[in-house]
Amino acid sequence: MTLSTPVDQAGAAAAGSATGGTAPIRRRKPSTAQRRGKALRVALAIMSCGILLFPLYWMVVVAFSPRTELLTRELRLWPQDFTLANFDTVFTTFPVATWFGNSIAIAIVVTAITVAVNLMSGYAFAHLKFPGSNLMFLLALSTLMLPVQVIMVSQFRLVTGLGLYGTYWAVILPSAATAFGIFLARQFIIGIPREIIEAAKMDGAGGIRVFAQIVLPLCKPLIAVLVLLTFLSTWNDFAWPLIALKESELFTLPIGMLFLQGAFGSDYGAIMAFALLSVLPMIVLFLAFQRYFVQGFARSGIR
DSSP: OOOOOHHHHHHHHHHHHHTTOOOOOOOOOOOHHHHHHHHHHHHHHHHHHHHHHHHHHHHHHHHTSOHHHHTSSOOOSSOSSOOOHHHHHHHHHSOHHHHHHHHHHHHHHHHHHHHHHHHHHHHHHHHOOOTTHHHHHHHHHHGGGSOHHHHHHHHHHHHHHTTOTTSTHHHHGGGSOOHHHHHHHHHHHTTSOHHHHHHHHHTTOOHHHHIIIIIGGGGHHHHHHHHHHHHHHHHHOOHHHHHHOOSGGGOOHHHHHHHHHHHOSSOHHHHHHHHHHHHHHHHHHHHHHHHHHHHHHHHTTOO
8 A cells, every 4th residue: 555645736736737637625525313303493494484474474364254154163274265355444444544554654653763873873882983972872871771661751742842742743753872872883883894994084085985985885684674674673662652642643553452342342354454564674674675674683693
């Protein structure tokens, strides 16, 4: 038996390159244990997705099922008689279209203001050094430990004193910034190399131009995360709009769900039809921003 030395191996490689040939790279085939492990992980992922998506699927089934079919004890995974009567009941009994428009308008305005304030605050805490910046950032983070119910009385007195009670602005302005959004923006922007910002400043760019033309284009994943989280929390907010709004024409969908349950306590088809209408914008928004969602969290250091 002959042993090849490293010199011989190097010579063989040189000879192969001289003749123009390249040694094929052999990839190891996964072992049986690896294939079984991968199959087990895929099966667990499919099972988990099925468990998580089944309530949404059941909501769709009940929303399109007639009431007589829901009153039976037989469990059906698909409606035998497909109907839109539940949606007709919801739209003819309550001003659902008005409530839907209110929710859309409030969520869009709150999201635009909150994302803009969070991005500017995160940029200031990440790259602008000013006296007390660390203390202010810690104070902002400390508000995360306060439940929302603690500040509702003070918040109500504030909007009443400003003459905003019973208007859209009573819901919009208290949500103009979030401590978690500022923290997320700061953690993301602090990862942008300072050399890029310093180079832009040396070229004569001011602070606003640096933020608008350098920082913002690099923050697309962050913006997607902030938009999705802010829109979702605003869309599903129930307690504060219930307190701040007094006219039924200004109600949002979560408040309308409360009235719907009181009027149709046993009509599960109408309730699920209303719930499906309130969930659809969230599904569309998530599908639109899912490409940036995980990337935004990963680059922000949130695990």
